[in-house]
Amino acid sequence: MIDKFKQAFQEEARELLGELESALLELDRKRDDREVVGRVFRALHTIKGSGAMFGFDDIASFAHHLETAFDRLRHGQLEATADLISLTLAAGDQIKTMLDEAAGHGSVDRSRSEGILAEVRQLTGLPDAPAEAPSSPSSPSGDGGGPILDWRIRFRPGPGVVLNGTNPLLLLRELRELGQLRIDLDTAAIPPLGEIDAERCYLAWDMVLTTAAASTAIRDVFIFVENDCDLTIERGLARPAETIAPVAMTANRSISDGRRAADSGTASSIRVSADKLDQLVNLVGELVTVQARMGEVAARSDDADILAVSEEIERLTAALRENSMSIRMLPLKSSFERFRRLVHDLGIELHKEAELTIEGADTELDKTVIDRLNDPLVHLIRNSMDHGIETPEARRAAGKPRTGTIHLSAQHSGANVLIRLSDDGRGLDVEAVRARAVEQGLIDGAARLSEAEIFSLIMAPGFSTAREVTGVSGRGVGMDVVRRSMDELRASIDIGNQPGAGLTVTLRLPLTLAIIDGLLVRVGHSHFVLPLANSLECVELTRQDIQDSHGKHIANVRGELIPYIRLSEYFQMETPRPECEQIMVVETESGHYGFVVDQVVGDHQTVIKNLGRLYRNVQVVSGATILGNGTVALILDPHRLVQNAVQGVSHNKRSDGRRTRRNSNLDRQNSKQTNVFVQKGNRIDGK
Amino acid sequence: MAKVILTVDDSASVRQMVRFTLSDAGYIVLEAVDGKDALTKLTQPVNLVITDLNMPNLDGIGLIRSVRANPACKGIPIVMLTTESHEARKLEGKAAGATGWIVKPFTTQQLLAVVKRVLG
Numbered sequence: 015m016i017d018k019f020k021q022a023f024q025e026e027a028r029e030l031l032g033e034l035e036s037a038l039l040e041l042d043r044k045r046d047d048r049e050v051v052g053r054v055f056r057a058l059h060t061i062k063g064s065g066a067m068f069g070f071d072d073i074a075s076f077a078h079h080l081e082t083a084f085d086r087l088r089h090g091q092l093e094a095t096a097d098l099i100s101l102t103l104a105a106g107d108q109i110k111t112m113l114d115e116a117a118g119h120g121s122v123d124r125s126r127s128e129g130i131l132a133e134v135r136q137l138t139g140l141p142d143a144p145a146e147a148p149s150s151p152s153s154p155s156g157d158g159g160g161p162i163l164d165w166r167i168r169f170r171p172g173p174g175v176v177l178n179g180t181n182p183l184l185l186l187r188e189l190r191e192l193g194q195l196r197i198d199l200d201t202a203a204i205p206p207l208g209e210i211d212a213e214r215c216y217l218a219w220d221m222v223l224t225t226a227a228a229s230t231a232i233r234d235v236f237i238f239v240e241n242d243c244d245l246t247i248e249r250g251l252a253r254p255a256e257t258i259a260p261v262a263m264t265a266n267r268s269i270s271d272g273r274r275a276a277d278s279g280t281a282s283s284i285r286v287s288a289d290k291l292d293q294l295v296n297l298v299g300e301l302v303t304v305q306a307r308m309g310e311v312a313a314r315s316d317d318a319d320i321l322a323v324s325e326e327i328e329r330l331t332a333a334l335r336e337n338s339m340s341i342r343m344l345p346l347k348s349s350f351e352r353f354r355r356l357v358h359d360l361g362i363e364l365h366k367e368a369e370l371t372i373e374g375a376d377t378e379l380d381k382t383v384i385d386r387l388n389d390p391l392v393h394l395i396r397n398s399m400d401h402g403i404e405t406p407e408a409r410r411a412a413g414k415p416r417t418g419t420i421h422l423s424a425q426h427s428g429a430n431v432l433i434r435l436s437d438d439g440r441g442l443d444v445e446a447v448r449a450r451a452v453e454q455g456l457i458d459g460a461a462r463l464s465e466a467e468i469f470s471l472i473m474a475p476g477f478s479t480a481r482e483v484t485g486v487s488g489r490g491v492g493m494d495v496v497r498r499s500m501d502e503l504r505a506s507i508d509i510g511n512q513p514g515a516g517l518t519v520t521l522r523l524p525l526t527l528a529i530i531d532g533l534l535v536r537v538g539h540s541h542f543v544l545p546l547a548n549s550l551e552c553v554e555l556t557r558q559d560i561q562d563s564h565g566k567h568i569a570n571v572r573g574e575l576i577p578y579i580r581l582s583e584y585f586q587m588e589t590p591r592p593e594c595e596q597i598m599v600v601e602t603e604s605g606h607y608g609f610v611v612d613q614v615v616g617d618h619q620t621v622i623k624n625l626g627r628l629y630r631n632v633q634v635v636s637g638a639t640i641l642g643n644g645t646v647a648l649i650l651d652p653h654r655l656v657q658n659a660v661q662g663v664s665h666n667k668r669s670d671g672r673r674t675r676r677n678s679n680l681d682r683q684n685s686k687q688t689n690v691f692v693q694k695g696n697r698i699d700g701k
Numbered sequence: 702m703a704k705v706i707l708t709v710d711d712s713a714s715v716r717q718m719v720r721f722t723l724s725d726a727g728y729i730v731l732e733a734v735d736g737k738d739a740l741t742k743l744t745q746p747v748n749l750v751i752t753d754l755n756m757p758n759l760d761g762i763g764l765i766r767s768v769r770a771n772p773a774c775k776g777i778p779i780v781m782l783t784t785e786s787h788e789a790r791k792l793e794g795k796a797a798g799a800t801g802w803i804v805k806p807f808t809t810q811q812l813l814a815v816v817k818r819v820l821g
Contacts, residue, residue: 019721023714052757059755060712063784067806068714177769179778179800184821213775238801238818 020116021285023068027113029348030057031106036354038099038106043369045094054102055084061109072127073112079131080105083138098137105130162193162226165247170200170218172242177213180239186219188235193225218244288381291342298331298338299529299621303640305331306619310642332619335529342382346424346433347375349384353395357420360399367416368403368437370395373423379431383523386503387433390496394435394519395420397493402439402517412514414438430653431525436518442511444468469509473497506633506654522653524636532620532639534647535598535611537581538589541647543620543639544609548652550599552614557593569597569608578608579659600652607656620649634658704820707731709739709752709764710782715805719751722809723816736764743774749820750779751803754790762790762797769798778819782807 037053044050058081065074080102086092108127115122167189171182189195200218204210223232229247236245305327312324350372357370379387403409403418410416420437444465451471452459463471473493500507503523510518524530525547532543553571555578563569569576578597582589589612597608622637629635636651706728708719720730731747733739736759739752750768754761761781768774778800783791791802803815 019714019718022717026712026714029713056711056755056757063805064712064714067718176776178798179776179819181778181819181821184818187821188818235818241795 020068020070023064023070024113024117026064027061027070027073027109030061031110032348032351033057034061034106035103036351038103039354039358041094042096042099042358048088051084051087051094055081055088058084070112070116073109073116076105076109076112076127076131079134083134086138092138095137098134101130101133101137105134162224163249165223165225165229165232165249167221167223167232167248168218168244168246169221169236170244171215171239173214173216175215175239175243178242182215182217182219185235185239186221189221189223189232192227192231192235193223195224196222291338292382294338295342295529298335302331302335302529302619302621306640306642307644308642335619339380339529342380343378344381344384345376345378346384349388349391350375350422350424353391353422356392356395357399360396364399365405366399366403366418367406368399368418368420371419371421373421374425377424377426377431379424379523380525383503383525386499387521387523390499390521391422391433391435393493393496395422398435398437398439398517402437402441404440412440427522431523433521433523434518435521436510436516438516441513441515441517442469442472442509443513444511447471465511466509469511472509473507530620530622530649532618532649533598534615534618534641535581535596535609536613536615537585537611538587540587541615541641541645542581542611543618543647543649544598544600544652545649546617548600548602550601550606553597553599553608555595555597555608555610571597571599571608574606576606576608578610579655580610582610582612584655584659600656602653602656604656604660607652609650609652609655618647622649703727703729704748705729705731705746706749706751706816706820707733707739707742707747709733709736709750709756709761711735711753711756715753715782718809719812722812726813726816728816736760736767739764740767743768743771747774747777749816750777751782751816752779753782754794762793765794765797765799780815780819 034054034057037050037057041047041050041054058077062074062077062081065071065077083092083098084102087094087098092098108122108130111120111122112127114120169182169185171180175182186195186197198220200220201216203218204216210216225232229249232247233240236243239245305324309324309328312320315321354370354372357368360366361368398420403420404412404414406416409418418438420435423434425432425434447468448457448463448471451457451468456471457463473496497507500521505521505523508520508522510520512518531546533546533549535542535544551571553569555569559569567578567580569578576597576599580595581587582591592612595610595612596614597610598614599606599608618639618641620639623639625632625635625638633654634651635648637649638646639649641647706719706723708716708723708730709732710716710719711734716732716734720732723730731742731745733742735756736752738758739750740759743750750764752761752764756764759767765779765781768777768779779798780801780803781791781794781799782805783794783802784805794802800819801815803812
């Protein structure tokens, strides 16, 4: 049991060290912010307190010295100097190695601990006082063994005792456990009925306790109230040895021992390796696919018993799936907080001043996604620091505050999480990017590219706008790494540029990589899946409705005008249009949109399969899934569908540009062509 | 009916230890990460509050004062977790209306003994 606590402490201490670090970095900027000093103090205090509780005495005493220093800082007896801050940062790292050692990795350089403490003492002028030894005033007492004595006890609690949560009867009961107790109640102080305040205590007790327990054990019973009550404990006469009380106590103890033994088998949380979780999710994925087939078979068999069983299985798989997915969800907080140090360190290295602000760190995301998000974000932050944020002088010249701001935020958006990294630096120079791309032979000098296409260039392998290679970035490995990791995560990257005022990179990540709730729809003979998280409602679209809107692709849904996209037209599928079609109303960033389909089949637990490298540039499709009857349905990305429909009203307009690019290197490397899919839509889905 | 205990501490490991120990002993344990969080949890019936003193947002002393000022929580026992080095804080907590205290570091047996003393 205690090992489990130790492990919890290990994890917590690491979090606290992260907090300590970020608080210290903040303190570095705002030297006399009491609030921040308080945060540092609390982190150290908790490390010390919990460390001592779970047997990490070396860590506790180490943290104690620092805590003392910050306690004095808190009370204004000491000043926050750069030396103290970097010393405490080093001390944090030292505690980390102590934790590592306790976890069985590496060993601690004790002389370094001593060195840090010596420096702390020097800075604070504190004497070399050891942390006070853990003491326990309320230690289990009352053990027999002494002579059996009579004790006369008079107990008159203060009037407010009940209001403070003390129940005097419990104290009497506790006394009784020490031995034989005779109680006389003194009611003399009770006033006439009209003057009684029901919340006051007017009673007193005179007791005789016959016990072998020591007087400290008796006094210990009253330890919480002794300052606000009249309490006298006097020794009475020695009595011949009696065995009643000790027997009762041993019986008690053996019962509680037995319970403790039985309880040590239970656990409220266990640690499981991430691999096992991945396996679990894979198996659940397979199970969901098989269950879909089972449902299909059951529906065909027309056997009520099998149908009932199949429904039960469907319900259970859905619950199992939800459960196993939720196991892997983690908040982004710890991942985000780490970047503060990165920004701080990069600032020193590059002689720039920047501050990282964080928003939405409580957003939860699948663990695998979080793990793979780290490297791309490091690259993006490096890029912002190196290329985006200017030197303090240049910033002042441009009329900006000396210190640059890098803002990292996360927010939910349907079945996606948006992670935004924006800086208030100089932004991207579109012309420079273009010139550089021509120089590097990525594009033809005559090519006419849209701004979005130019931005996609910076994600081409080997591309760099940096004039010189710095220690931080400029080697041209960076954005293409980001791009590749995002492709693996089925995430998209959007770049928003305000020349001179900053750059915003938005990563749109799927909540999970494995299974989603989807809505299965049919168009002609093909099936598609739309993420249920974005879907608002399904309404009918009759020929009459179409006539009423005079051929415009707009439907009137309870007074709201909703533009729609007919999937059969979008994918150029030549299927007869049914008399009554259905519109799926979907929520996207740019408002409500409808997708017109032949039929809405129903909700579908969708196990996401990747489409493979060949189709990785197809934006509107985020994956595929296998239906119960073995056919493939494509999973559509409603955001992209809407974006493409809004931007590229006509595909013909772009065909010229495409021809130019087809000859260039770019086309092979990273062009994003939805058109390929649009034209071959019917073939892709396996018909 | 099982008694409900609210443990208030910004240290997850201390909360976990309190929770394990007390739920093993048959209590229902709620957790709060600081005083502010605790006040939101106190809208439901709670039989005992065990609170740390040093916490962000609303500290233990502040929590004790707010609970004592709340008629709905009248007479509810509050045990504070203190460290030996903070005798003054202990008195402050007592003055604010704490029922008792446990000195950190403590063992599971000590915790159970104190809970039993104030809760029966």
